[in-house]
Structure formats: C-alpha cells, structure tokens
Amino acid sequence: MPKLPEVVRGAITDYRIVHRKHKTRAGRIKIYGKGGAIIEINPDMSYDLQIATLVHELLHACDEETGGGLKEREVDRISVAWVALYRRNGWKLPGQ
Ligand SMILES: [Zn+2]
Secondary structure, eight states: OOOOOOOEEEOOOOEEEEEEEOOSSEEEEEEEEGGGGEEEEOOOSSSSHHHHHHHHHHHHHHHHHHOOOOOOHHHHHHHHHHHHHHHHTTTOTOOO
C-alpha cells in the first residue's frame, strides 16, 4: 500500500499527517493557530479511502486558508470529484 506523505505544505500552513484510529471518523483536521496543524487519518482504511480522506481534509485546509465558508457537503462533493479527476487522468496521488 502506498504511504501517505508525512507533511503537506499548504498555502500558509504545514499539515503533519498522523495515523490515528477513530471509531466513527475517517479523519479530521486540527489547527493550532500559528504553530501548525495536524490531519488525522484512520489507518484501518484502505489506501483509497485514506487518500480520499486526506484530500477531503486538505480541501477543508484550503477553504480555511482562503477565508472559509464551504459546507461539509460541498467539501465532500469536491473532494470526491478531485480524486476522480486525478485517477481518470493517470496523475499520481500523494504517496504513489
Ligand atoms: Zn469534512
């Protein structure tokens, strides 16, 4: 299984990627002000679900870095389309 990156550099903030188990969540983002941020990804999922979750959380990050306002459903829809766009064009996803 490809490995997710350890750090993703956003436009403003660097996001450390951490594998952490959750009972109900695929992932989440924690932002610590100026100090940086962590994106937690549940390691019990397949790579496909982990990458979809990472893209989803990174879209939240992009939204936050540009003023915010996207609703959860919008983040869901755009992140699913983003992963499909990469796959259909044969582009590498993080860790591949
Ligand atoms: Zn979300």
